Amino acid sequence: MKVGLVDDRYIDLDKLNGIVTGLPNIEIVFSTQSAEEAYDYIKKKAVDLLIADIEMPNLSGYELADIIHSHALDIAVIFVTGSSGYAVHAFELNVHDYIMKPYSKERLIKSIERLIEKNKSAEMTGRLYIKQKNDIHIVQKKDIVFIERSGRSTTIYTKTGQIKTYQTLNELEGELRERDFLRSHRSFIINIHYVRNFSLYAKNSYVVSFEGLEKQAMITKDKVDFLQQNYF
Template structure:
């Protein structure tokens, strides 16, 4: 695999913990990012590292392994889970928590490596699925912003301009206005550089939506857009650049 699988192991016997960590580390692309000897520490490590895979002893102190995994799942963490224990009594409980595998002690190296192979195959399938979803969501023809309620997707061709309002960025389209706490710089990086320019420190404009450029005060110009009364500003040097591109003689207005 061309990515690193992050693993957390929870086991209260130091010798078993060390042995299992060594087996995992020796497997290609797997890395143990944290270990825990009780359920409380395990939950804290999951919150901190958001691992891809967890190996969890069911008989952990403070919080047993089943309850610890149930807790992280309720909090929204979804690592692949492998339980191990000296008893078979909890096998059904483990699989009800969507465990990938259930290993009995004493730890058998071949058994662990079979499990690691299964995990590796599952991770490849998951990554392939994520890549296919990314192709849809990360369509270069649109951008996404966080608006305080969630994520909003906006077609770039619909954007007329972006401006600042107080501490927020405001994205203006013909029919709707969107606000976000993202900075102008962050928004600018998402936009097509052939379509948008930073016309002013407080404005990013869609060149394809510009209807008119008119002088406004000393050293500045105002831009009008198709289908809206909203206006943006553009600096003298950017107007000069546009005139040059259009092969229009530039005469500074006074």
């Protein structure tokens, strides 16, 4: 697990470093007193977990968490703070934990261990079972670029190829409840993380182009507006 640490107080940052460094299978990608520097890292999705103070000059830990949430970045957040006033708002941002200073070493370790166990469970359920006549294909959800319904069959386009099934989009949509996937059109489900651009196709629809794939999908204007308001 790649971890980033940010706290504008050196003594608090040093404590975080001391605790996290001693944990197995964890790499500290950055440790900084600058929230702006932390922001540069999270924009690159260089971390799996951000441990941050909340009240910092210029850019706050809460604003960092809001960026992660609004951009649907796959980064967990643990707040370690001396202020209790953000607890309700933190819950709205779906942060993993809210730890009040002063805290014990065991309290932070237990929180990180809980996140690791949660991620293991998510990995087990992060697969889509594609039914065919005599076969069942197992696909990692994160590898799905988009899904298209055409006639009576459905094609699932992944990073490595495509799979055809008779399962409907409604059936598959029920299995893809993650924030990454959007029913962009009556005939398409797209993974927003692979979207390269939208090109106007008609008055109320756009063509969607994807990273690393020549095939394209469709998205309605309403769904583009929804994406802009809720994701970007």
